[in-house]
Amino acid sequence: MRKALLLCSLALCWQPSVHASEGRLLATGGASSIDGAAGGGITPWAVLSGYGEEGEWGATAFATRVDLPDYRLDVAGMAASYGNRIEFSYARQRFDLGSLVHKLGLPEDSLSQDVFGVKARLFGDLIYDQLPQVALGLAYKRQKDFLIPSLVGAQRDEDVEGYLTASRLFMGAAFGYNLLINGGVRYSRANELGLLGFGGDRRDSRSLLKEGSVAVLFNPRWALGVEYREKPDNLSFAGESDWADVFLGYFPNKHLAIVLAYARLGEIATLDNQNGTYLSVQGSF
Amino acid sequence: MRLYVLGMALLLGACAGQQQPARDDSLYQALGGKPGISRIVEGMLLNVARDERIVAHFRNVNIELLRRQLIDRFCVEAGGPCTYTGDDMAEAHKGQNISRSEFNALVEDLIKAMEAQGVPVPAQNRLLARLAAQRGEVIDK
Numbered sequence: 001m002r003k004a005l006l007l008c009s010l011a012l013c014w015q016p017s018v019h020a021s022e023g024r025l026l027a028t029g030g031a032s033s034i035d036g037a038a039g040g041g042i043t044p045w046a047v048l049s050g051y052g053e054e055g056e057w058g059a060t061a062f063a064t065r066v067d068l069p070d071y072r073l074d075v076a077g078m079a080a081s082y083g084n085r086i087e088f089s090y091a092r093q094r095f096d097l098g099s100l101v102h103k104l105g106l107p108e109d110s111l112s113q114d115v116f117g118v119k120a121r122l123f124g125d126l127i128y129d130q131l132p133q134v135a136l137g138l139a140y141k142r143q144k145d146f147l148i149p150s151l152v153g154a155q156r157d158e159d160v161e162g163y164l165t166a167s168r169l170f171m172g173a174a175f176g177y178n179l180l181i182n183g184g185v186r187y188s189r190a191n192e193l194g195l196l197g198f199g200g201d202r203r204d205s206r207s208l209l210k211e212g213s214v215a216v217l218f219n220p221r222w223a224l225g226v227e228y229r230e231k232p233d234n235l236s237f238a239g240e241s242d243w244a245d246v247f248l249g250y251f252p253n254k255h256l257a258i259v260l261a262y263a264r265l266g267e268i269a270t271l272d273n274q275n276g277t278y279l280s281v282q283g284s285f
Numbered sequence: 286m287r288l289y290v291l292g293m294a295l296l297l298g299a300c301a302g303q304q305q306p307a308r309d310d311s312l313y314q315a316l317g318g319k320p321g322i323s324r325i326v327e328g329m330l331l332n333v334a335r336d337e338r339i340v341a342h343f344r345n346v347n348i349e350l351l352r353r354q355l356i357d358r359f360c361v362e363a364g365g366p367c368t369y370t371g372d373d374m375a376e377a378h379k380g381q382n383i384s385r386s387e388f389n390a391l392v393e394d395l396i397k398a399m400e401a402q403g404v405p406v407p408a409q410n411r412l413l414a415r416l417a418a419q420r421g422e423v424i425d426k
Contacts, residue, residue: 054385172410175407176408177406
């Protein structure tokens with residue numbers, strides 16, 4: 001009976017093949033990182049946004065909110081990639097200064113910037129073949145409210161930074177479950193992502209910064225992991241902490257990704273213990 | 286710094302190359318033996334039949350023969366007591382010009398079948414890892 005059904009359905013369903021635009025496996029497009037590039041939350045991965053394989057386009061749009069004790073970061077953006085080779089992304093970040101505005105009598109209540117990114121897969125593959133997927137990324141960042149950053153010692157309101165990152169899914173490596181490892185280096189002088197401008201009174205040259213993440217996939221739809229991102233410390237008025245988070249990612253299908261995280265952002269602009277929740281929703285097309 | 290990059294590259298590279306031949310039949314048992322593997326293959330083929338992305342590749346295929354060969358193949362990959370008598374992977378897919386997307390579509394149909402059969406995720410991953418390592422012999426032939 002089952003065999004008959006099998007033969008029958010194969011016979012009935014022969015149709016001309018449709019040009020697919022979602023040729024990669026679930027979750028291999030990642031979520032959207034806060035700078036707009038495909039990745040985890042605070043770090044990019046070497047994967048390209050969306051699900052396009054060779055000859056296909058992929059696109060994503062996302063919104064992210066990070067709620068901290070004294071601040072709030074809102075990010076919205078989009079990305080498009082072609083052929084699992086190159087990705088273009090845009091993100092607008094708005095950092096709400098919250099309680100600091102009244103405490104210090106600040107002239108503005110938020111800091112915003114635009115991030116234009118491009119990322120190219122150099123070689124390798126996330127899952128297949130021998131080499132891990134390695135990608136090179138560039139981001140042009142433009143800070144839009146430069147009065148406060150200039151007052152605290154930031155040297156410029158726009159800059160370019162680069163990063164090199166590798167990603168690999170090790171099948172069954174975590175007690176039978178798939179393990180995703182990402183590691184990379186960034187060459188940047190962005191203060192708090194660039195929201196506090198670029199370069200500072202303490203240091204004005206770019207630093208080589210390490211970042212990475214590790215995640216376990218309980219099945220193709222659920223991932224639990226940690227991330228770490230080194231940050232420069234260019235401004236003398238306040239310390240800048242490295243960032244870390246623990247995240248839970250949910251990929252119900254190839255059109256939706258949700259990431260919930262607990263982020264430890266440490267000291268930001270003189271206020272310490274900025275640890276809070278991170279929520280990101282991404283749509284893929 | 287340089288050490289970190291090198292270390293990361295070595296770590297990623299070293300683990301990527303691991304593909305041990307199956308020495309025990311624990312995967313075969315975890316997949317439910319021959320009856321379990323048969324259900325997985327049949328479920329996969331039923332999913333393929335509904336999958337407009339790849340069904341055209343099966344137009345001129347003897348499905349009953351393919352079913353038997355796939356069961357034997359999966360059984361051998363899982364370390365089970367079977368003999369695969371079909372063509373090797375490259376030969377079997379010659380002229381099909383299977384794209385990366387189509388390969389992934391088949392992987393998805395297989396995962397869906399294993400999930401429907403309640404195969405534990407670690408067992409799914411072990412089978413998928415063995416098949417993923419053979420992608421180079423299947424695509425673009």
